[in-house]
Amino acid sequence: MTTVDFSAWSCPVPLRDTPAVVMGHGGGGAMSAELVEQLFLPAFGSAGAAELGDSAVVEAGGARLAFSTDSYVVKPMFFPGGSIGDLAVNGTVNDLAMSGATPLYLSTAFILQEGTDLAVVGRIAQAMGLAAAAAGVRLVTGDTKVVDRASGDGVFVNTAGIGLVAPGVTIGPRRARPGDVVVVSGDIGVHGIAVMSCREGLSFGTSVLSDTAPLAGLVAAMLGTGGDVRVLRDPTRGGVAASLNEIARASGVGVSLVERDLPVPAAVRDACSLLGLDPLQVANEGKLVAVLDPGSAPLVLEAMRAHPLGTGARVIGTCVAEHPGTVVARTALGGNRVISLPIGEQLPRIC
Amino acid sequence: MTTVDFSAWSCPVPLRDTPAVVMGHGGGGAMSAELVEQLFLPAFGSAGAAELGDSAVVEAGGARLAFSTDSYVVKPMFFPGGSIGDLAVNGTVNDLAMSGATPLYLSTAFILQEGTDLAVVGRIAQAMGLAAAAAGVRLVTGDTKVVDRASGDGVFVNTAGIGLVAPGVTIGPRRARPGDVVVVSGDIGVHGIAVMSCREGLSFGTSVLSDTAPLAGLVAAMLGTGGDVRVLRDPTRGGVAASLNEIARASGVGVSLVERDLPVPAAVRDACSLLGLDPLQVANEGKLVAVLDPGSAPLVLEAMRAHPLGTGARVIGTCVAEHPGTVVARTALGGNRVISLPIGEQLPRIC
The missing domain is CATH 3.90.650.10 (PurM-like C-terminal domain)
Structure with a gap:
């Protein structure tokens, strides 16, 4: 057995005096922000971006690209008006759109719990296909992992997306001015x-x-x-x-x-x-x-x-x-x- | 409570006569391929790519991009010679490189199990930062979700990546010829x-x-x-x-x-x-x-x-x-x- 020396990690562990992950760290509020600012960004060091926002605008080969990712763990997976499949497509499409980008391509990554009905997986994938067609994006690359029954919960879906930002578009959270x-x-x-x-x-x-x-x-x-x-x-x-x-x-x-x-x-x-x-x-x-x-x-x-x-x-x-x-x-x-x-x-x- | 009509999904559910997900569907072998070819691609329909490979080469704003994603669920999270953080960076960097691309940007998405030691999360993130710096890629956008204790297992990490494919590079699985x-x-x-x-x-x-x-x-x-x-x-x-x-x-x-x-x-x-x-x-x-x-x-x-x-x-x-x-x-x-x-x-x- 290998042993791991956790003492080597000495970042100012956050957050509201908890040494462990609590549900609030995934809530999108102050605790989520602290986790990013006080744990992820210091840990990533020079390889991290100055911010780790919902969507980044980056340059590649002369093109201005928006790039974004989200994992979806909604429970239940099917709910009135939609499913985890709809969310996984629309959520990332929307993150790209909030940079003013035209969404083009999505990746799809599934973490499946052993024992999940394949018909459920199929229904989710079908919802993703329909949502992608409606949004005008293509699902171009993917991955599937399976975890044992005790380590998952049905289907978790991650999507990442690439969008194209037109020249001159400069939407961003710092641009609000008094009077707006x-x-x-x-x-x-x-x-x-x-x-x-x-x-x-x-x-x-x-x-x-x-x-x-x-x-x-x-x-x-x-x-x-x-x-x-x-x-x-x-x-x-x-x-x-x-x-x-x-x-x-x-x-x-x-x-x-x-x-x-x-x-x-x-x-x-x-x-x-x-x-x-x-x-x-x-x-x-x-x-x-x-x-x-x-x-x-x-x-x-x-x-x-x-x-x-x-x-x-x-x-x-x-x-x-x-x-x-x-x-x-x-x-x-x-x-x-x-x-x-x-x-x-x-x-x-x-x- | 909402009810879901699973009969609406009638894709030729695969695969070796199992109606449910088994560990083999995540093994990267024949069962994984069947899941992609017989379930995901038909379900995605016109929004899906003809293939759903490890890495796609797509066009955006005149640039040729490689785009790839993988989720990482390795157990244990730390093992001799590395950690889930190293894998999450190197694995996606390598998928991009296999298209002949220069890897540029990664997204990072975490699904954390409630109760996981924040020091463990920090160590994984630190390994990702070091691996990204070594590979010359930047971690530019991210997401964190938390699931309850019964629905996860420590830390699951997804990365997606964008790389730039130089003009004239045409590496692909169909190009092997007798004599090669x-x-x-x-x-x-x-x-x-x-x-x-x-x-x-x-x-x-x-x-x-x-x-x-x-x-x-x-x-x-x-x-x-x-x-x-x-x-x-x-x-x-x-x-x-x-x-x-x-x-x-x-x-x-x-x-x-x-x-x-x-x-x-x-x-x-x-x-x-x-x-x-x-x-x-x-x-x-x-x-x-x-x-x-x-x-x-x-x-x-x-x-x-x-x-x-x-x-x-x-x-x-x-x-x-x-x-x-x-x-x-x-x-x-x-x-x-x-x-x-x-x-x-x-x-x-x-x-």
Whole structure:
């Protein structure tokens, strides 16, 4: 037997005084960010990027490429409105689109639990094929690993994707300025509630279907206006709250929301009350948050509303010079509340 | 609760009469190939590539890119000579190199089991950073998911990679021709035996260390000769036997090996005897198999031997017009034996 000297690893192990991985490290909130900033980036050293974002823009052979990856471990694998296969394609397509890229190619990697019904694997793969065709991307390379029954849970799917970024497109989290307009493309909180509604031991009646959808076409319509789209994010884990906090911190601006302008469907609001959740922190899989130059905003909003995935687009707030790095919402009662970055895991294994 | 109609999936479910995933589907042999050809490709439909190989060569913005992905589930995560972190970087670097590409960028995606020691995660990440620096690639984008204790096993790592393929480079599994020379870059069977030697319940004394290493520099040296390198493969799961069978089938040639010319270290031979394994079917993580134009072979071999990772390079056989699609070895006793594609999983979770 070989022995491993763990003392050789002496990075400032994070995080909220836990020496071990907890569910919150996968939640897309503050603990996830700490894991990246305090553990992965120092460990990667000079080979790591300055940031390890959802999507990187890199150069290869004279082409500007967006490159992104996500693993999907959603439970259950099939839920109202979609499946892990839809998420695995649309999620990576959307990460690429948030760089303003045209998604082109995806890789697919499966970790299968021994004993999983092959018909389930087939259904997931079929969903991936249909989603890829709908998004206009090709599944060009893949891998399959199998783990024993005690070491997996059905099907885990990883996709990575390559997209092409057109010359002149410079969308990025640091570009928000005071005065910019904050827009969301439609109803929020839908995906997370759809998955929770069929979670074992937690089932409750709701008609909410996941909003999983590919957003590259909507982004292309926005960019096609020639307007200045400063920042794009798809508010998945951690929801709109996490996306806006990340933008506020990266750009050094405040974000001021008007709570009554948030498009929260009644069924999502009811389910959130039941579960004790804030709709702003619930995952979306077919929505985007955009920060727009105020002069461009009317034209871009018009283009969004003309697209099938942006009919519900609306302004939810503005970027301000006050409270930099912080998101504040004006409540219906006229007060203000701080919308913080979620700490850990509100809804485990939601994607 | 939502219900799923599995009857809607009616692809000719494979494979050796099993309706469920078995370990063999991840073994890199015949069952893995059936899963891809009979399940994934039909399910992906028009969005899938004609082949779903280890590495795809695609075009983006005028650049020729190699794109590849692998997930790593090796058990144990640390083994003599390396770790899951080394494999995750070198494995994808090597898949890219086998297309003749210069590897540039990797994505990293972690599926962490709740409760895993963060120091273990840090050690793995540190190994990835060092391996990436050694291979000259950058880790530019990432993702972390956490699954509950019953649904994972320590750390699973996925990497995907982008490499740049120079104009004129046309390495591919269909290019072998009768008369071509088959070369291996050094000792075979090393990685699989190193991992097995410390597998729980199976530990046996051996000094064998994994050969995990990045092969892009060796490939660059080979291509730098200007010789015609027809096919390259890194013989991981399924070993040299799987790589040669795949080449024989794709090119429609026979492969004729001389068994006594195979570089099998004594410690590997002994361990294989003990475990009942064929060294030709044991995984390598730092070796390549090359098919060379006979006129180019002497020059390319010389360049390989001048490179630190190719000092043990040697000819092990030739491509022949006889027995197309089949690999045959001449034994020490003067007989012939067919070297078949491994069916299932000889050594589970070896990478």
